[in-house]
Amino acid sequence: MIVAPAGATSTGRGNRVAPTLVAGVDVSYDKTSPRITAAAVMMNVTTGEEVEAAVVHGEVSFPYVPGLLALREVPILLAALGRLVHRPEAVVCDGYGIAHPRRFSLACHLGVVTRLPTFGVAKTPFVATYDEPGPRRGDRSSLCDGDDVLGQVLRTQDDVKPVFVSVGHRTSLDQAASLTLDLSPRYRLPEVIRRADFLSREALRRNENR
DNA sequence: GCGACAG
DNA sequence: ATCTTGTCGC
Secondary structure: OOOOOOOOOOOOOOOOOOOOEEEEEEEEEOOOOOEEEEEEEEEEOOOOEEEEEEEEEEEOOOOOOOOOHHHHHHHHHHHHHHOOOOOOOEEEEOOOOOOOOOOOOHHHHHHHHHOOOEEEEEOOOOOOEOOOOOOOOOOEEEEEEOOEEEEEEEOOOOOOOOEEEEEEEOOOHHHHHHHHHHHOOOOOOOHHHHHHHHHHHHHHHHHHOO
């Protein structure tokens, strides 16, 4: 007989095992120069272990404009992702996906270009309205714009500010939120994002003092 | 017109 | 994003 693989969904089309190899990406900026650094970190969600990491240096090529973050960060993020040996089954971005004024932000751009499943986990509200979710880990509410559900406001730790999860490319909101919780066993933000943030900062500092 | 505005 | 002191809590 035929048996569904572990982690497979049971609802019709789009069946897919939950991703195991997940990458997180982030960019750090230098205050007094155009130098920037990006890091891509891949972890095995099942074991919680880091599989590999890549860091790249570059320069800002576009100013920060609310709503156009992708134009600023996608190029160097692609460079960092390109240095990974393994192909991630999903990529987590530090920012938004479709919860955006034009419904197409960082995680969407990165997903379309790489053809990888992507989603965004943002730290502060940007667009859409929401009700404050409950106080416990796993409590959530919808990020809405009228009748459109653009994402979830998700509490990843008890009594800690929630994060804003939105789909980027080839993934469902439920899977993105579920994966965000799996990736955040101890702290507010996904471990891959914390690691990418740390590594990009560290590399930037090192590059500054030379 | 005014204010707000991911990272 | 980055800067930046003290402070509250495990």
